[in-house]
Amino acid sequence: MCATVAVDPLAGFLPHSQLPALLHALHETGYRCIGPQARDGAIVFDELQDTADLPWGLIDVQEPGRYRLTEATSRRAFAWANGPQAIKPWVFQAHEPQWTAQRNAQGHIRFEAVHVAPQATAILGVRACDLAALQIQDCHFAGSRERDAAYLARRDHLLLIGIHCARSADTCFCVSTGDGPAIDRGADLILGEIDEGLIVSACSTAARRIFRLLPLERVRPEQWAMLRQEVTNNAGSQRRALPSQDLRNLLYAKLDSPHWSTIAERCLSCGNCTAVCPTCFCHQETDTSTLNGEWVTHAREWDSCFSDQHAHLAGLEIRSEVHLRYRQWLLHKLGTWHEQYGRSGCVGCGRCITWCPVGIDLTEEISAFSSEETST
Amino acid sequence: MSRSVPREVQVIERIAETATVFTLRVRFTDSRICRAYAFHPGQFNMLYLHGAGEIPISIVSDPEDEFALDHTIRAVGRVSQALAQVQPGDRLGLRGPFGRGWPLTQAIGNDVVILTGGLGCAPAVSAIHFIANRRAQYGHLNIIQGVRHADDMIWQARYKAWAQLPDTEVLLAADEAGTHWSGYLGHVTDLIENARFDPKNTIAMICGPELMMHNGVIELLKSGVPDDAIYLSIERNMHCAKGHCGHCQLGPHFVCRDGPVFNYADIRPWFAKAGI
Numbered sequence: 093m094c095a096t097v098a099v100d101p102l103a104g105f106l107p108h109s110q111l112p113a114l115l116h117a118l119h120e121t122g123y124r125c126i127g128p129q130a131r132d133g134a135i136v137f138d139e140l141q142d143t144a145d146l147p148w149g150l151i152d153v154q155e156p157g158r159y160r161l162t163e164a165t166s167r168r169a170f171a172w173a174n175g176p177q178a179i180k181p182w183v184f185q186a187h188e189p190q191w192t193a194q195r196n197a198q199g200h201i202r203f204e205a206v207h208v209a210p211q212a213t214a215i216l217g218v219r220a221c222d223l224a225a226l227q228i229q230d231c232h233f234a235g236s237r238e239r240d241a242a243y244l245a246r247r248d249h250l251l252l253i254g255i256h257c258a259r260s261a262d263t264c265f266c267v268s269t270g271d272g273p274a275i276d277r278g279a280d281l282i283l284g285e286i287d288e289g290l291i292v293s294a295c296s297t298a299a300r301r302i303f304r305l306l307p308l309e310r311v312r313p314e315q316w317a318m319l320r321q322e323v324t325n326n327a328g329s330q331r332r333a334l335p336s337q338d339l340r341n342l343l344y345a346k347l348d349s350p351h352w353s354t355i356a357e358r359c360l361s362c363g364n365c366t367a368v369c370p371t372c373f374c375h376q377e378t379d380t381s382t383l384n385g386e387w388v389t390h391a392r393e394w395d396s397c398f399s400d401q402h403a404h405l406a407g408l409e410i411r412s413e414v415h416l417r418y419r420q421w422l423l424h425k426l427g428t429w430h431e432q433y434g435r436s437g438c439v440g441c442g443r444c445i446t447w448c449p450v451g452i453d454l455t456e457e458i459s460a461f462s463s464e465e466t467s468t
Numbered sequence: 469m470s471r472s473v474p475r476e477v478q479v480i481e482r483i484a485e486t487a488t489v490f491t492l493r494v495r496f497t498d499s500r501i502c503r504a505y506a507f508h509p510g511q512f513n514m515l516y517l518h519g520a521g522e523i524p525i526s527i528v529s530d531p532e533d534e535f536a537l538d539h540t541i542r543a544v545g546r547v548s549q550a551l552a553q554v555q556p557g558d559r560l561g562l563r564g565p566f567g568r569g570w571p572l573t574q575a576i577g578n579d580v581v582i583l584t585g586g587l588g589c590a591p592a593v594s595a596i597h598f599i600a601n602r603r604a605q606y607g608h609l610n611i612i613q614g615v616r617h618a619d620d621m622i623w624q625a626r627y628k629a630w631a632q633l634p635d636t637e638v639l640l641a642a643d644e645a646g647t648h649w650s651g652y653l654g655h656v657t658d659l660i661e662n663a664r665f666d667p668k669n670t671i672a673m674i675c676g677p678e679l680m681m682h683n684g685v686i687e688l689l690k691s692g693v694p695d696d697a698i699y700l701s702i703e704r705n706m707h708c709a710k711g712h713c714g715h716c717q718l719g720p721h722f723v724c725r726d727g728p729v730f731n732y733a734d735i736r737p738w739f740a741k742a743g744i
């Protein structure tokens with residue numbers, strides 16, 4: 093992902109009034125469409141029946157520990173930056189049955205894998221940061237020799253409709269992580285929104301089929317100029333940042349810093365940051381059985397390194413204290429992730445800052461560790 | 469497939485080792501799986517008990533034993549205590565084998581130190597068997613085992629038998645002695661200086677509580693064994709055993725996949741560090 097929009101000579105222009113044609117084309121080609129909608133005061137992704145349900149004219153105001161939607165000055169569908177959920181739940185589900193076990197009266201047990209049969213799904217309005225996060229999750233769940241069947245099945249049935257960000261929330265810092273605000277890969281269709289409508293580029297075979305069904309106009313040079321200007325200005329507007337260098341050495345040198353305890357004085361260990369983070373992959377596996385005990389369903393559920401059972405060993409709690417849990421989180425996200433997947437685990441979406449009930453901001457904590465280093 | 473979804477096994481035998489430690493000999497009920505299943509000493513399985521759950525347990529039998537797989541288990545919590553109630557004939561589920569085992573190929577031609585503490589002896593037993601069965605391929609073998617209380621020393625008969633192997637030393641230690649204790653009284657890691665090995669041609673394999681392993685590493689390094697000749701078996705909370713659930717992370721390493729046996733040089737920054 094990158095900071096500027098590349099001009100695509102094959103792109104077309106879709107006026108806002110024609111957006112229903114996109115939904116129609118998706119349905120025609122067999123996709124259900126998941127799209128952004130305003131619900132309970134936040135942007136969420138859910139099945140989109142009607143383009144009138146898009147968050148027209150709404151923007152999000154985000155700051156540490158706070159999120160609210162408000163009216164924008166223009167009537168766009170994608171003027172907001174992001175909501176609490178990335179697209180993670182559509183691939184790595186919050187709850188996913190893995191296998192079942194049935195024990196008969198003789199005590200014999202039959203194990204059966206649970207196969208998912210996903211529907212072809214188009215997700216409309218995917219941000220650059222979330223596409224970057226999806227690539228990271230691809231490496232984790234589908235890149236090693238143990239490929240996760242459910243993840244792969246859902247992933248293979250996705251059509252991703254990305255959108256460049258012409259506006260950032262106050263908490264966004266994707267420019268510093270190199271993950272936004274423009275999209276240059278990872279999406280099937282890429283949209284860029286200006287006041288009159290959307291500039292549409294097709295980047296995959298599946299996307300070209302849909303592209304051809306749209307009542308597109310020629311993109312005028314001033315429309316391209318407008319989009320590029322807005323996205324470039326947006327990139328320049330971000331006030332938060334992570335240092336662009338690999339933070340491994342800083343964090344590895346800070347394992348015993350007293351600053352972890354000062355963070356722990358604020359941290360509630362609630363796990364909100366990991367629940368909203370688009371790259372966190374931790375999950376637990378649990379069994380639920382029918383009342384008579386015959387059937388057991390073994391399922392995985394999202395889990396967090398902030399939970400007290402995450403690192404439990406019989407007779408030994410590895411991370412009983414909150415400062416050790418916060419350290420695990422930051423150390424993994426910005427440090428050991430490099431060794432696991434060749435990059436940091438943070439794509440700069442800012443969600444963990446906004447959705448932290450006490451407003452802990454990882455960019456500030458990193459600054460605190462860095463200045464501690466220069467002062468010692 | 470057998471790594472994602474359990475396969476049914478039947479308990480052939482249940483051996484009580486101590487009041488809380490027992491061995492389950494299990495065999496796949498499907499003979500094809502039985503034939504296809506192969507493991508290396510030091511690897512582990514996820515054992516499933518219907519209605520209780522799954523836990524990681526090392527395989528202690530000889531890899532050439534085609535009849536059954538042995539698991540020596542200490543009843544410590546919910547699942548392991550429920551497994552303690554299992555009787556011959558009962559059925560369980562098993563996924564595996566997982567992880568990387570002991571460096572038994574690298575160790576060929578070298579002296580070997582096997583240092584274990586507590587039930588830490590279980591994962592190392594299959595390595596001892598392996599070497600015992602190919603005794604001529606290895607140098608001097610030191611089996612050093614420690615327990616907190618002398619009464620926890622299981623497999624006394626096996627230690628006696630191993631002590632009879634050619635060119636083999638068995639050294640036992642207990643922090644607290646029982647009435648008939650004839651071994652060393654004190655920390656097991658003290659015995660390293662009594663062991664016979666050529667530090668430049670030695671492979672050390674350690675398994676047990678982390679503090680004991682840490683002390684063992686220090687003693688071995690002091691005696692001149694290079695850090696990359698020391699191997700440790702690490703325990704972390706595990707759910708998936710496939711490198712996905714994140715519970716077993718030790719710094720950047722997924723213990724289930726990259727371990728549980730690690731070369732000390734590879735995990736030095738993370739090993740025995742509080743909270744990692």
Ligand SMILES: Cc1cc2nc3c(=O)[nH]c(=O)nc-3n(C[C@H](O)[C@H](O)[C@H](O)COP(=O)(O)OP(=O)(O)OC[C@H]3O[C@@H](n4cnc5c(N)ncnc54)[C@H](O)[C@@H]3O)c2cc1C
Pocket residue numbers: 404405406407512521522523524525526527539540541542543544545546547548549587590591702703704705706707728
């Ligand atoms: C690679 C490996 C090999 C092991 N080999 C053996 C062995 O041969 N014999 C033996 O007795 N024990 C072994 N253990 C430890 C054994 O897995 C735990 O004692 C067991 O999981 C405890 O589960 P519980 O439900 O009885 O305990 P509880 O304390 O009730 O634990 C609850 C849950 O936490 C997790 N958990 C707790 N302790 C551990 C632990 N030490 N390691 C991993 N997960 C844990 C499990 O998911 C468990 O179900 C091994 C652990 C690992 C990681």
Ligand code: SF4
Pocket residue numbers: 365368369370371425437438439440441442443444445454
């Ligand atoms: S760590 Fe925070 S800012 Fe970074 S990707 Fe996760 S939620 Fe977004």
Ligand code: SF4
Pocket residue numbers: 366371372373374395396397398420421422424425714717
């Ligand atoms: S260890 Fe923590 S930071 Fe890392 S993926 Fe798991 S929940 Fe996220």
Ligand code: FES
Pocket residue numbers: 705706707708709710711712713714715716717722723724725
């Ligand atoms: S046990 Fe799940 S990642 Fe290792």
